[in-house]
Amino acid sequence: MTPRTSAQGQSTRTDSATTSVEDYAKTIYGLAEWDDTAVSASALAKTLGVSNPSVTLMVRKMADLGLVDHQPYAPIRLTEQGRQLALAMVRRHRLLETWLVRELGYGWDEVHDEAERLEHAVSETFVDRLDARLGHPRVDPHGDPIPGPDLSMDHPDTELLCRVPTSSAVRLEQVDDSVPDALRVLAEQQVEIGAQVHVTASESGDVVVARTDAGEGIRLAHELAHAMRVSVVRSDGSGASGPGDLEN
Amino acid sequence: MTPRTSAQGQSTRTDSATTSVEDYAKTIYGLAEWDDTAVSASALAKTLGVSNPSVTLMVRKMADLGLVDHQPYAPIRLTEQGRQLALAMVRRHRLLETWLVRELGYGWDEVHDEAERLEHAVSETFVDRLDARLGHPRVDPHGDPIPGPDLSMDHPDTELLCRVPTSSAVRLEQVDDSVPDALRVLAEQQVEIGAQVHVTASESGDVVVARTDAGEGIRLAHELAHAMRVSVVRSDGSGASGPGDLEN
DNA sequence: TTGCAGTTTTAGGTATGCCTAAACCATACT
DNA sequence: AGTATGGTTTAGGCATACCTAAAACTGCAA
Ligand SMILES: [Mn+2]
Ligand SMILES: [Mn+2]
Ligand SMILES: [Mn+2]
Ligand SMILES: [Mn+2]
Numbered sequence: 001m002t003p004r005t006s007a008q009g010q011s012t013r014t015d016s017a018t019t020s021v022e023d024y025a026k027t028i029y030g031l032a033e034w035d036d037t038a039v040s041a042s043a044l045a046k047t048l049g050v051s052n053p054s055v056t057l058m059v060r061k062m063a064d065l066g067l068v069d070h071q072p073y074a075p076i077r078l079t080e081q082g083r084q085l086a087l088a089m090v091r092r093h094r095l096l097e098t099w100l101v102r103e104l105g106y107g108w109d110e111v112h113d114e115a116e117r118l119e120h121a122v123s124e125t126f127v128d129r130l131d132a133r134l135g136h137p138r139v140d141p142h143g144d145p146i147p148g149p150d151l152s153m154d155h156p157d158t159e160l161l162c163r164v165p166t167s168s169a170v171r172l173e174q175v176d177d178s179v180p181d182a183l184r185v186l187a188e189q190q191v192e193i194g195a196q197v198h199v200t201a202s203e204s205g206d207v208v209v210a211r212t213d214a215g216e217g218i219r220l221a222h223e224l225a226h227a228m229r230v231s232v233v234r235s236d237g238s239g240a241s242g243p244g245d246l247e248n
Numbered sequence: 249m250t251p252r253t254s255a256q257g258q259s260t261r262t263d264s265a266t267t268s269v270e271d272y273a274k275t276i277y278g279l280a281e282w283d284d285t286a287v288s289a290s291a292l293a294k295t296l297g298v299s300n301p302s303v304t305l306m307v308r309k310m311a312d313l314g315l316v317d318h319q320p321y322a323p324i325r326l327t328e329q330g331r332q333l334a335l336a337m338v339r340r341h342r343l344l345e346t347w348l349v350r351e352l353g354y355g356w357d358e359v360h361d362e363a364e365r366l367e368h369a370v371s372e373t374f375v376d377r378l379d380a381r382l383g384h385p386r387v388d389p390h391g392d393p394i395p396g397p398d399l400s401m402d403h404p405d406t407e408l409l410c411r412v413p414t415s416s417a418v419r420l421e422q423v424d425d426s427v428p429d430a431l432r433v434l435a436e437q438q439v440e441i442g443a444q445v446h447v448t449a450s451e452s453g454d455v456v457v458a459r460t461d462a463g464e465g466i467r468l469a470h471e472l473a474h475a476m477r478v479s480v481v482r483s484d485g486s487g488a489s490g491p492g493d494l495e496n
Numbered sequence: 497t498t499g500c501a502g503t504t505t506t507a508g509g510t511a512t513g514c515c516t517a518a519a520c521c522a523t524a525c526t
Numbered sequence: 527a528g529t530a531t532g533g534t535t536t537a538g539g540c541a542t543a544c545c546t547a548a549a550a551c552t553g554c555a556a
Contacts, residue, residue, distance in 0.1 A: 018513090020512080040533075040534095041535090042534080050515090051515060052534065053537095055534090057513080057535095058514095072534075072535070073521065073534060104374070104377045104378065113371075114371055114374060117370075121368065123361075123362055126352070133352060266542075288503080290502095298543090298544070300505085301504085302545075303504090304506085305505095305544090306544095308505095309542095321503080
């Protein structure tokens with residue numbers, strides 16, 4: 001449980017890392033952060049909102065910089081150096097989000113875009129001082145672990161809510177911060193990170209969840225349930241492994 | 249004294265304002281903020297650290313955007329729209345500096361570069377929330393006035409320290425935040441904004457200043473005295489209008 | 497008044513990062 | 527095996543924001 005990933009070596013943010021390079025590295029990392037999928041050029045393109053050829057070019061450049069391993073038509077993988085750059089960016093992003101929520105009165109559905117820009121503008125010094133001011137938080141407002149100064153972090157193993165079997169008791173651990181609809185629904189229903197809920201039923205790919213205390217059922221579109229990760233508290237063995245993951 | 253400049257009209261940060269455009273507008277404004285000089289292309293180029301031709305091109309572009317008035321070989325002037333963009337950037341910059349000093353433990357000589365990058369990355373919402381959190385400060389750590397949400401500000405009329413007549417009593421009002429040497433010297437000597445000092449002598453373009461309480465004299469290279477602005481408390485009429493301003 | 501020095505603009509070129517359209521390759525299916 | 531499909535790369539361009547070198551202008555000074 002919660003294997004401790006670690007990355008030694010020092011801050012890899014060389015000057016050759018432009019904003020774009022930083023975003024690519026972070027996105028490559030993010031696409032395989034929870035499930036260890038191979039990262040394809042088109043997935044990258046879709047996530048980054050650029051065309052496929054743009055990705056090809058950028059990946060070539062990042063290979064030259066030693067940030068990714070890539071041969072034609074093969075999946076894209078970060079080198080150790082690239083992974084460190086990505087983790088440094090993840091650290092920035094999550095610390096900034098934590099600060100925006102804790103001290104600037106932002107809602108957890110508002111912070112992602114702001115952090116997305118700020119993460120490229122702050123200095124290493126800034127990040128360290130912010131980290132200290134916040135008391136070295138280990139988790140961001142969305143339940144995502146924050147890498148420490150040495151880029152190590154606790155990496156909980158959680159499951160997508162939409163893949164959990166029906167009639168399980170689960171605890172909400174993480175919500176994808178780039179899906180504001182999911183964040184807003186949860187805020188409206190006052191379900192927070194750490195809340196324990198019951199997966200009661202699912203129809204047509206949607207997931208219905210009940211709060212343990214109040215019996216109210218909340219219907220989550222599959223798309224939203226796909227943006228939430230949970231840890232299973234009790235798996236009611238009644239079988240029926242939930243809705244198949246009818247991916248996109 | 250302290251005439252209240254004001255600018256109505258709303259936030260002018262259209263999407264067409266790139267980081268470069270923002271910096272140009274801010275710099276054009278800054279070059280004439282205290283003395284109402286005509287802004288030349290070469291002054292802009294020197295301040296921005298770019299070549300003269302780059303300035304010509306950018307100024308043309310900003311004229312197309314309606315941010316500056318400019319005809320060939322004439323000085324460069326901001327339009328009302330350009331002035332509002334500039335003031336919006338000044339507001340960001342000075343609020344960010346204030347925050348960095350007050351809440352993140354930065355020294356006043358460290359904040360300029362950080363703010364210089366952050367000012368382009370924060371949203372209007374961010375600025376307003378930061379402003380509220382800081383209690384709507386009207387002056388930044390270097391003594392520079394902070395434009396309000398409506399972009400109006402108190403604009404003190406101060407003089408360059410290097411142009412004050414010898415044997416005057418003056419109060420330190422502002423220090424150019426982009427001259428860290430000046431900031432460090434003052435920090436070392438524990439002279440803060442608002443401190444009252446005595447201009448005792450000047451030789452070879454340098455300026456010597458004594459703290460009113462402790463009699464210690466501080467020699468400031470002309471370059472540093474040029475980065476400080478003061479208000480004259482008592483002008484000892486003994487004449488001799490100080491060192492001529494042997495500009496560059 | 498003419499010339500010259502310094503400033504400003506034009507001309508031509510580089511680097512980054514994106515695009516569309518067309519060629520290419522690997523794989524999966526008949 | 528043969529071919530269709532779709533993901534990937536190449537080819538050719540565009541926009542921004544710089545640069546140096548050369549031409550053009552201004553304004554002051556002999
Ligand atoms: Mn985020
Ligand atoms: Mn987050
Ligand atoms: Mn500053
Ligand atoms: Mn300042």
